[in-house]
Amino acid sequence: MKHLIDQLARERDLPDEALLSLIRCETPEAEEYLAQTAAAVRQKHYGKDVYIRGLIEFTNYCKNDCLYCGIRRSNQKAQRYRLSEEDILECCRHGYELGFRTFVLQGGEDPYFTRERMVRIVSSIKQKFPDCALTLSVGEKSREEYEAYFAAGADRYLLRHETACPCHYAKLHPAELTLAERMRCISDLKKIGFQTGIGFMVGSPFQTPQNILQDLRYIQSLRPEMVGIGPFIPHKDTPFCDEPAGTARQTLRLLAIIRLMLPTVLLPATTALGTVSGDGRVRGMQFGANVVMPNLSPLSVRKKYMLYDNKIATGEEAAESVHLLRKTMSAIGYQVVTARGDWKHE
Numbered sequence: 592m593k594h595l596i597d598q599l600a601r602e603r604d605l606p607d608e609a610l611l612s613l614i615r616c617e618t619p620e621a622e623e624y625l626a627q628t629a630a631a632v633r634q635k636h637y638g639k640d641v642y643i644r645g646l647i648e649f650t651n652y653c654k655n656d657c658l659y660c661g662i663r664r665s666n667q668k669a670q671r672y673r674l675s676e677e678d679i680l681e682c683c684r685h686g687y688e689l690g691f692r693t694f695v696l697q698g699g700e701d702p703y704f705t706r707e708r709m710v711r712i713v714s715s716i717k718q719k720f721p722d723c724a725l726t727l728s729v730g731e732k733s734r735e736e737y738e739a740y741f742a743a744g745a746d747r748y749l750l751r752h753e754t755a756c757p758c759h760y761a762k763l764h765p766a767e768l769t770l771a772e773r774m775r776c777i778s779d780l781k782k783i784g785f786q787t788g789i790g791f792m793v794g795s796p797f798q799t800p801q802n803i804l805q806d807l808r809y810i811q812s813l814r815p816e817m818v819g820i821g822p823f824i825p826h827k828d829t830p831f832c833d834e835p836a837g838t839a840r841q842t843l844r845l846l847a848i849i850r851l852m853l854p855t856v857l858l859p860a861t862t863a864l865g866t867v868s869g870d871g872r873v874r875g876m877q878f879g880a881n882v883v884m885p886n887l888s889p890l891s892v893r894k895k896y897m898l899y900d901n902k903i904a905t906g907e908e909a910a911e912s913v914h915l916l917r918k919t920m921s922a923i924g925y926q927v928v929t930a931r932g933d934w935k936h937e
């Protein structure tokens with residue numbers, strides 16, 4: 592495996608068969624070497640810096656019915672909430688004091704947050720915190736709507752593609768959601784000039800190694816500035832309640848592979864990774880990740896934004912505990928920095 596990992600590091604690419612064998616490879620020696628190699632590439636571009644993003648989960652209303660997601664429309668048990676514009680700004684103020692210089696507004700696809708409302712929220716955050724980057728993660732919109740967000744000052748946008756295989760996409764989503772439309776959105780975001788993040792769940796139901804290969808090929812062709820991956824975790828009130836979770840190991844291997852393919856990508860060790868494995872976020876750094884996204888939502892709503900079971904919500908992943916995160920990271924030789932943490936050109 593070592594020679595394949597070296598080749599991937601050198602050429603940032605591998606033929607399909609070789610990549611598949613790396614995706615499947617479960618030997619500890621290969622994993623160790625993958626980690627080392629990915630950490631070295633990360634070191635070259637970002638040093639030991641860890642960028643933090645304050646995640647504000649501002650609404651869990653959603654008009655979509657994705658089969659895997661705990662806030663899907665038909666989950667009657669979800670306790671729905673929306674933050675007011677004032678609440679959101681208060682989260683930012685709090686986050687700013689804690690050292691955050693990027694805020695991520697994430698929510699379900701909630702029609703209450705019209706273009707006008709979103710534009711107002713984006714404008715006021717950018718006006719009050721001009722030295723901060725603002726990331727939106729609010730799903731599929733028209734090109735015009737994305738343009739309005741960008742004009743209002745939003746810098747980045749996260750929209751995971753979820754899977755690059757149309758058949759697999761259809762097994763995870765209701766018929767009204769299509770991969771073609773998802774990809775239209777992603778391509779519009781990129782054209783408009785957002786730093787764009789895509790990604791997928793690792794070990795989602797029906798996922799095959801071939802599917803993962805397709806995901807990696809799509810990532811290579813789009814060249815996104817950010818890639819978010821985390822293990823699938825079942826949620827008890829969804830059709831996938833009895834499906835097995837994805838593993839931390841597979842997620843870590845893929846983080847490293849993605850780092851080698853896209854050396855300067857912004858790569859978070861996600862909350863889902865921290866949920867399936869206690870040291871997931873630290874291990875993520877050691878496999879090439881360079882971003883963490885602590886939760887900055889008000890404590891009163893944090894338990895309600897449950898995309899999957901047992902989502903960690905009050906430990907080191909909480910923004911108010913960022914001092915603990917700083918400690919943990921410095922214990923393994925990394926340093927949490929107070930910076931926007933934009934994507935870097937090579």
Ligand code: 5AD
Nearest residue numbers: 659660751822823824825863898899
């Ligand atoms: N397990 C893991 N990740 C999930 N997401 C949604 N539901 C789950 C789940 N059950 C991810 C999706 C989505 C992101 C916001 O959260 O990939 O894009």
